[in-house]
Amino acid sequence: MTTVTIPDPAALDLEVHDFHRHVEIVDVGDMNAYHVTSACILPSWREYRSSSFDAYPSNDFTNIFWYKAGVQALRKKFAGWNGGFFVFIPIDFQGGVGKFKRDVDELNPAGVKLHPLQCFPLDKDFLDPYFQTIEESGLLVHVHTDWPSSTEFGKFKPVLGATFGKLARWYPDVIFVMGHAGNNDSYLNIWKIVKQCPNCVVETSMAPTPAELDRIIARVGADRIVFGSNFPYCNSAVEITRVLALHRASAEDKQRILGENAREMLKDRPRVVAP
Amino acid sequence: MIEFRDIQYDVFDVHTHWSNLVCKILKGPLEMAALPQVLDLVFSNWAAVQGRTRNRRERNMEFFRMVLDQFGIDRAILLPVFGFDVEFNIEIGRHFPGRVTSFGMVPPRARDVEHRFERMREAGVKGLKLHANYHKFSPRLHAAELSRLLGWCSDESMVVLFHSGSHYEIRDLVPLLKPLDDLRVIIGHSGLGNQVDQAVAAAKTLPNAYLEVSSQPYSYMFERALKDPDIGVERFLFGSDLPGIHPLVEAMKVLQFPISEADKRLILAGNAVRLLGIHIEENNQST
Numbered sequence: 001m002t003t004v005t006i007p008d009p010a011a012l013d014l015e016v017h018d019f020h021r022h023v024e025i026v027d028v029g030d031m032n033a034y035h036v037t038s039a040c041i042l043p044s045w046r047e048y049r050s051s052s053f054d055a056y057p058s059n060d061f062t063n064i065f066w067y068k069a070g071v072q073a074l075r076k077k078f079a080g081w082n083g084g085f086f087v088f089i090p091i092d093f094q095g096g097v098g099k100f101k102r103d104v105d106e107l108n109p110a111g112v113k114l115h116p117l118q119c120f121p122l123d124k125d126f127l128d129p130y131f132q133t134i135e136e137s138g139l140l141v142h143v144h145t146d147w148p149s150s151t152e153f154g155k156f157k158p159v160l161g162a163t164f165g166k167l168a169r170w171y172p173d174v175i176f177v178m179g180h181a182g183n184n185d186s187y188l189n190i191w192k193i194v195k196q197c198p199n200c201v202v203e204t205s206m207a208p209t210p211a212e213l214d215r216i217i218a219r220v221g222a223d224r225i226v227f228g229s230n231f232p233y234c235n236s237a238v239e240i241t242r243v244l245a246l247h248r249a250s251a252e253d254k255q256r257i258l259g260e261n262a263r264e265m266l267k268d269r270p271r272v273v274a275p
Numbered sequence: 276m277i278e279f280r281d282i283q284y285d286v287f288d289v290h291t292h293w294s295n296l297v298c299k300i301l302k303g304p305l306e307m308a309a310l311p312q313v314l315d316l317v318f319s320n321w322a323a324v325q326g327r328t329r330n331r332r333e334r335n336m337e338f339f340r341m342v343l344d345q346f347g348i349d350r351a352i353l354l355p356v357f358g359f360d361v362e363f364n365i366e367i368g369r370h371f372p373g374r375v376t377s378f379g380m381v382p383p384r385a386r387d388v389e390h391r392f393e394r395m396r397e398a399g400v401k402g403l404k405l406h407a408n409y410h411k412f413s414p415r416l417h418a419a420e421l422s423r424l425l426g427w428c429s430d431e432s433m434v435v436l437f438h439s440g441s442h443y444e445i446r447d448l449v450p451l452l453k454p455l456d457d458l459r460v461i462i463g464h465s466g467l468g469n470q471v472d473q474a475v476a477a478a479k480t481l482p483n484a485y486l487e488v489s490s491q492p493y494s495y496m497f498e499r500a501l502k503d504p505d506i507g508v509e510r511f512l513f514g515s516d517l518p519g520i521h522p523l524v525e526a527m528k529v530l531q532f533p534i535s536e537a538d539k540r541l542i543l544a545g546n547a548v549r550l551l552g553i554h555i556e557e558n559n560q561s562t
Contacts, residue, residue: 004347153413
């Protein structure tokens with residue numbers, strides 16, 4: 001029997017852009033350890049408390065004041081840092097379109113993040129005014145997937161095509177990032193959505209298996225995948241290892257997924273901290 | 276065996292699948308269920324393995340051994356998903372007794388549930404895999420049927436591995452498991468993503484419940500559970516869900532836990548050895 005060696009991402013020569021980090025804890029130690037030189041900072045839903053840190057605030061989707069404070073702290077803490085943070089703001093649907101426009105003006109984000117737990121209606125008439133602002137401001141749209149499927153007996157049905165896919169088809173001029181690559185029970189066949197929607201990019205954090213990412217590479221191309229860690233909820237080394245484990249990707253493809261694709265998407269978008 | 280940062284670890288994977296469906300004509304559909312590196316290994320070695328085996332079953336058993344080698348898996352629990360895999364899975368366990376432990380499968384609502392369970396008992400399986408979707412049950416709607424089967428498993432000291440995280444709520448399972456003090460339960464996938472809180476809560480409530488790590492991405496919840504005095508490192512098991520999920524990515528989760536090397540060895544192999552009362556043999560060979 002052979003011994004199989006697992007590469008240590010910390011020991012590799014990588015230059016990583018992390019498309020999915022959260023504002024609560026921007027852990028420079030973790031970023032440096034795994035060669036993360038720039039990152040998108042997204043609002044989060046889950047409360048975070050681990051063995052390494054004490055309690056941190058929860059749910060900055062509904063407490064946008066906290067999210068803004070976090071972004072301001074980030075700006076102050078990392079002024080002069082030779083990297084870059086790109087802010088994705090939550091849409092305050094309660095506050096309406098006017099409030100959203102003011103948030104965009106105030107925070108100068110690179111994009112917005114949508115989460116199914118915000119319970120926004122999948123109604124084009126409702127969403128049109130928000131997406132008008134998104135298009136005018138050139139914002140990217142990062143969507144948490146999946147919309148959790150029913151756990152009722154006999155009522156399970158993967159719904160990603162009818163949720164994320166619908167949004168991407170409604171607004172073809174907006175770039176949508178599929179956060180978590182479909183997530184557990186909706187991950188199979190996401191390559192079809194990626195192929196149908198040229199404005200769709202897949203973000204790798206929490207992807208249950210590299211196999212579906214491999215299918216995207218084989219059928220659509222490696223330029224439609226960006227790396228995300230979902231730190232601090234998930235582990236950066238695990239998430240990078242999933243990309244390194246891709247079978248259909250060349251070394252160049254992996255480097256593009258880990259950084260170059262994102263840098264290309266973000267090159268003209270505002271950074272919170274300019275290098 | 277796997278190696279990370281110059282340290283070697285035995286690997287006992289408690290969540291693997293294999294099927295006698297593996298054949299050239301189904302190569303396309305198999306892409307839905309298996310990693311491309313697994314399929315490449317199988318189909319690039321097709322002629323060689325065909326040449327040294329006597330029939331389709333032997334050939335596919337040999338492929339399973341090769342796939343375990345491919346990912347450094349020393350020992351595995353083999354779980355059937357579909358009914359037609361059960362006898363084949365049992366046969367693999369007999370073919371590689373030092374390497375593969377076969378679990379059986381009994382749909383709790385099957386008309387001949389008693390007969391099927393008796394067959395599993397006779398076959399000497401160490402446990403059962405239950406999947407709410409494939410086996411068409413709900414812990415809430417079919418509590419009586421499920422409890423009856425779980426009671427039999429408890430009587431026969433069988434381990435039960437539940438798929439978790441989709442199709443039902445783990446919290447609905449807990450009241451059925453609580454009266455069965457002796458029944459050892461593996462919470463497969465630890466709730467996938469969405470039900471991780473329920474999986475950890477179940478492990479806290481049920482002293483014989485084990486958290487299996489495959490496809491559960493929320494490392495921070497695992498870190499909490501590791502520190503929880505009611506759960507701790509001895510209630511974790513390494514599983515990969517091979518061939519659909521990548522074992523080395525899943526192993527990396529364990530290697531990244533903020534615990535000692537000795538504790539990582541427990542999760543990667545030691546806890547499963549203790550749970551099933553079997554050993555990882557050196558120089559495992561086909562029998």
